[in-house]
Amino acid sequence: MKRILQEIDPFRLIQTGIDHSENRPAESIMSLGNGYMGARGNYEEDYTGDTLKGLYIAGVWMPDKTRVGWWKNGYPRYYGKVINAPDFLMFHLYVNGRRVDLAHTPIQSFRRVVDMHAGVMEREMVLCTERGRLKIASTRFFSADVKQIACMTYAVTALDDIGAVAVETGLDADVKNTDANYGEQFWELRALEQGERLYLESETIENPFGVPRFTVGFTARIQCAGDRVRRACTQGERCVFHRFEADLGAGDSFRLEKLVSVVTTRDIPHEGLAAAGDGLLAQAEGDGMDVLRQRHEAAWARRWRLCDVTIDGDTAAQQGIRFNLFQLWSTYDGSDERLNIGPKGFTGEKYGGAAYYDTEGYCFPMYLATSAPDTARKLLKFRYNTLEQAKENAAKIGMAGALYPMVTFNGEECHNEWEITFEELHRNAAMVYAIYCYTEYTGDESYIRDYGIHVMVEIARFWACRASYQPDKDCYMLLGVTGPNEYDNNVNNDFLTNYMAKWCIEYALDWVQKLSYPLDGEEARKMREVADKMYLNYDPETMLFSQQDGFMDKDIYPAADIPEEELPLCKHWSWDRILRSCFIKQADVILTFYYFPGRFTLEQKQANFQFYEPLTVHESSLSPSMYSTVASACGFEGDAYRLYQRAARLDLDNFNADTEDGLHITSMAGSWIALMHGFAGMSYQGGRLSFAPRCPEKWGQVKMRLYYRGRLLEVRFTADEFSCDLLEGEALEIEVNGTPYLVQGRCRQTLR
């Protein structure tokens, strides 16, 4: 655990200096995005230290052709890669004709702040150049109001008599991915225009997979305020810049305002690209930087009104949950049904694809509960719209029905490890689980009726086909799977997978009946049989569910006995050693208890938590939040608190030593789950909203909001008291620890 930023603040990210050894993690943390585009917190100036350049446009990607060793039949054809877009954020700074490199320039003061409430980055620093001190003040935001617009300011003030200072900024397509094999460049330049307005158009390179290419048009205008500043246009092979140059005596300054519009052929036909970008930019210029910023902040304020969480008495926990919410809404806000929640959002290039089961398994509840149902519905529609590809994906592995991809941009599987893509099947159940959550939470059955039922039946069909019958034990088994615990592969009868497969079939058959959905009787009978006879490995004596067949044969000892220097295991142990060990990457059996809190006894939850938690190394960012949630249900307050802290500040404190690659966006939603479903004990199954709060002793009051069936509710709880306020909408009956209340104004329960 290492704190990356130097200060902790409830609503801001504050960096007070450049720690060259932690620069990449800091860049990750200072990332900004508006759902349409976003960037890592790279400095405006050149920086030759450890850096990962990252600027990304949602839904723009490349199929990577790289293959290794021994390809297997049925492998996805390509790896879908998040690609670095042409750069428009840099301001190359020159003093006395030499380019300033922040990695080698003494810095007198540095303060960079991301105001998460406003969604704006501001930085002020004083550099000690060879000619004297230079103050730089800059801001950056991606408009949450007009998504295609990025806004920057960059002001230079000489504190000493410096002389020639120049700033070069514009559009630059000379970018590569760090993970590009053979240093491939993913962009072909299509147009480069200079003048008052700069224009760069680039298209993703050809690919042999029939994946559509994307063309992006970037239009930039830079305004300069300052005396005697010379402006010139410079152009390289793949870039175009304006260069601003002035001789600055002590106290002299100039200030740049840069607006960029970014439009793509995802939305606009190729021939209209330049005009569309121009139009948007002209509009933005007309509004002016102040108005743009106002509207941007107002858009963020509207979000915070519904989703904000306060935790009194623990600034670290407070900052953690706000950071997570900020990054989630920066990544996805439900405005484009074709998009999804990339696991690194706009903060890194690691992991391909933009849609994982994380969306349904982790992110869905937060979007469902803290915004209008339309957002959650769009996430469901993403899957419905790719049902055909999911059916093809199942067919590719010889199965009936639908298998949703493990990783995708467009519905086609685009990751290439068999142990994940072909075997990590529980993701298929998460698709159904999200439909179930939506329906139970909103009470709106129209989604299932119009769309969901098709998805549900195809997924049930897949499970029934994938299960194999074991005559000696008279049961159905799921052989050769990988559970959520990715620290084992190709196991038989992963508990969570079997349990959810059974549930998926049952849930689908319930709705088939309710909706009189046409399903062949023989097929329905077979499905029912598979569900009824699904093998579940349970030992009534110990009350333990075996994570998989043979798990109890492992050499079992607690993770606490692993020498400190061997952690994280994924960076120190070879893969086979991890696989055969008893150590669990992330919640597996325990995840089942989160998904289905009402189907297991308290004693079962406790026994399994006490058995599995000590074996869990939480090396997936998805793990601690689930364990925290279930710990709350078990009444294990200490564990719940400890694991929440880890979940909430996973990246801020770089728990898994990989924040440098980008943030763990999707898992951030887990901390909201741990608060709402864990500490507040919220559940809504069966059409009644209920709470079973258990606030950690160390905290003061926790305050959260819920948008539930047209009402805006605010719940507050401490270790001693729970209350619920109705802020909008009609009176509502809720339950707190089993006692019903009618919430009109406020209801309140004393907890001890």
Next chain:
Amino acid sequence: MKRILQEIDPFRLIQTGIDHSENRPAESIMSLGNGYMGARGNYEEDYTGDTLKGLYIAGVWMPDKTRVGWWKNGYPRYYGKVINAPDFLMFHLYVNGRRVDLAHTPIQSFRRVVDMHAGVMEREMVLCTERGRLKIASTRFFSADVKQIACMTYAVTALDDIGAVAVETGLDADVKNTDANYGEQFWELRALEQGERLYLESETIENPFGVPRFTVGFTARIQCAGDRVRRACTQGERCVFHRFEADLGAGDSFRLEKLVSVVTTRDIPHEGLAAAGDGLLAQAEGDGMDVLRQRHEAAWARRWRLCDVTIDGDTAAQQGIRFNLFQLWSTYDGSDERLNIGPKGFTGEKYGGAAYYDTEGYCFPMYLATSAPDTARKLLKFRYNTLEQAKENAAKIGMAGALYPMVTFNGEECHNEWEITFEELHRNAAMVYAIYCYTEYTGDESYIRDYGIHVMVEIARFWACRASYQPDKDCYMLLGVTGPNEYDNNVNNDFLTNYMAKWCIEYALDWVQKLSYPLDGEEARKMREVADKMYLNYDPETMLFSQQDGFMDKDIYPAADIPEEELPLCKHWSWDRILRSCFIKQADVILTFYYFPGRFTLEQKQANFQFYEPLTVHESSLSPSMYSTVASACGFEGDAYRLYQRAARLDLDNFNADTEDGLHITSMAGSWIALMHGFAGMSYQGGRLSFAPRCPEKWGQVKMRLYYRGRLLEVRFTADEFSCDLLEGEALEIEVNGTPYLVQGRCRQTLR
């Protein structure tokens, strides 16, 4: 099963036409090599049809940097790639100024023959060019006498009045691997010289792994016999040629003789390369083509004298075994201790590395029995010399002792699939098994004493460390392994692996005692305990050994029920489907019976053969030979015969539909095993050579030779009679079906 060559001949490979749809498999089959270098049977002329260019130099390779998706800690740093060397075999043919492309030129007659006894390829064909008929006669061989020398002749005769005919031949470094990611070229040109003698020197490109680069010097001289042939030198950026041109009327001809020397920095310091190549070439020129060929054929004749096998009454079986022996000796002849037996030899670029456990598990017995012990000893020394790397390899996965690589050139693991490199551990036992075979067969204990014991102890140490104790069952288990059956991965307690691990420890401890090898008492006790308590999954009722834990939970049905169009599974089923199926790629439990014929009862062998053989799809070339061998031991003559045919003609008849990628060199030795250990029932454990012959009814006499402890023996057997002749050396006591004989001249036993 598809016969690739049009004719079957006992000692020759005969191709009587170009079948464009089967050209690549035919190229594989017509490959030549001399242990030092070799090439696929590519045509001399250009061919734009389906072709895989391949010319390789033993021990010259490249570490490939390509990585995919999610790298895991402990993965090998690179994939060791067999690379295509600069070409010196091509003769570009021009008629009337246009390059002849065999893929689009009508061919009146075509006959290409590889005489396996002589080790020479000869081809005669008549082309129908736009100007009339042209006869081409060519020969090719890689000298088995002076390994650095390649010899070619190329004669052109006009059958009609053709006019301008030209032939261009020389040295060409413009070559790529087909499997190169991003079309990488692996060679940097270092020198290119023209004149009477052509010289090309190229070096493998830089790599970031500290793997030594190789420089190769090619020197060529071409002599021309013919009237009015104009010779010119032409040079490209990466190639240099001599061009021979003449106007040919009907009956006119010219003939080229080309000699090439190939020297590398593996043997000669860089600065001496050109001179060394020159010297060798001058020597060869002095000898002349006829003498070179004579000596080459004599070298082959010496080999055949010891290793030849005849099978009367079955030309297909006869050709099969000779083809296999021919290719094995072309790949490896024991003259260089740093080399090993590449799985594709000089016939393709698929699979990295040059040393697999195939060497010890499959090839070793043939080299041991059909040549002086020095050859087999060199193979053992290869492993002894890389013991340090094997210890590093074990350390990389957190283990004590030594783990020999799955794939290597130089001792370092160079293949990058965890399920193979980290988990397919049985290979480690094969290293010890070869030492055991050598010692038992030769009676020479000096290898163990001087070298082998170190290898054996380190391997025993590895097994003892890798096994984990299971307290409930009071036994040791090997979790997370891949058995020889690579159609399952990450299984617990693969039977063969557990059995061999146990045996390895016992064998090592025996020798530790015999040699009073210094081994810590506590460590020895722990090793002994692991061996004693090694878990072996056996059901006394059915007499079945379970291939792995959970195998019996699979959906079990015979491979015969798989629809024809879904075979081979590896090309039609996705990997996960293969993994969870009951279908077995290659001998696993059954392999144990081959390794340890005396440790299982006939009934056990029969029961397991009858259970596992129907589940086996033999999609590894290593499979049918072992099943055949064990079938002989079981008395299942029909199976033994059927599986032998598949093993012996695996590539000739393209059983696994992948001969196009190259030949399955190492598995070719399996057919010798099936003959000698299967049909002849030869064994030598305990210091006595014994036979239990069971000749297939369909065959006449089978005749094989054995070089055993200074004697040359010839065994002959039919279904009715067995005989053994002593051709060289002192009298020897052998056993035939339990009856002892003293072989002085001939001993004979009637079998029925």
